[in-house]
């Protein structure tokens with residue numbers, strides 16, 4: 001299906017990258033990195049030049065999110081997946097409660113379940129539904145996912161938790177674009193290859209003093225084995241010196257810093273406003289066409305970072321996605337593989353422009369209505 005469909009020239013987006021991560025890194029940022037010549041790439045990450053970029057990025061993140069002054073921006077290698085293990089090993093006492101609404105939140109739960117001394121509990125909804133986290137009595141850790149990238153569900157509310165409990169948020173695909181009240185959050189972490197338009201293999205973890213204290217307390221527990229590379233204390237100590245425990249990809253930090261600067265020029269309010277405008281465009285379009293439907297029924301849970309839109313079974317979403325990729329005009333709009341739906345999943349990240357999304361809606365409409 002769709003083999004003979006050709007995208008008209010006037011509808012060709014200025015950038016084909018609509019994926020939900022790795023996402024669109026601006027070509028200007030790549031060119032800017034090339035212009036740094038001998039100064040960054042291939043130099044020591046413990047020296048001034050790189051540490052200055054790290055520091056600028058950490059301070060930029062603090063400014064963007066208007067973080068409370070005693071919160072820290074902790075960084076390291078490995079990305080969100082590695083953090084799931086690092087969190088289980090070094091931040092949870094015994095009883096985490098996980099709120100699960102898709103593949104990524106489920107993977108975090110499963111990672112913690114593998115640790116013999118943890119007793120994770122789970123509140124789970126069918127994929128496609130949303131769930132807001134709540135404090136559960138007896139839990140020392142509440143785990144939730146800001147934006148479930150596999151289904152396109154976002155959180156709409158966060159609970160208050162008591163002093164002996166941490167609220168942790170996997171913000172990987174929502175960070176920067178879905179606003180939260182940081183005073184409620186103890187650990188807010190993300191890999192930067194989504195809204196923050198960098199590469200993978202790296203994490204940013206925004207920690208409250210309570211989370212730092214918990215990490216330090218668990219680190220002193222000699223009965224608990226934590227591999228060196230998973231130690232929060234190493235990550236915290238190095239981050240305080242604008243470094244990572246082991247060698248990072250400097251380009252990843254560079255791109256992240258460029259994106260933080262770009263978004264700071266507008267400020268979080270304006271970035272979020274634009275994200276909502278793009279989400280309105282996509283869901284409005286899906287509602288206006290008989291052959292489309294937003295996958296997430298409850299509006300408050302419909303993501304403003306990742307749009308999931310079902311296509312009538314008469315047409316094959318995968319075939320269209322493949323045809324558009326083969327023409328080099330639209331990349332990576334396929335559904336999450338394991339979800340197995342006839343669906344488009346589209347990144348509404350900051351660098352994906354409203355104009356290009358508008359063109360994408362016109363391309364899909366034209367292709368389907370041509371059949």
Ligand SMILES: Cc1ncc(COP(=O)(O)O)c(C=O)c1O
Nearest residue numbers: 079080081104149172173191200
């Ligand atoms: C919500 C969420 N959490 C965690 C991850 C895993 O991130 P990484 O592949 O950087 O480890 C992803 C990746 O897409 C994600 O979307």
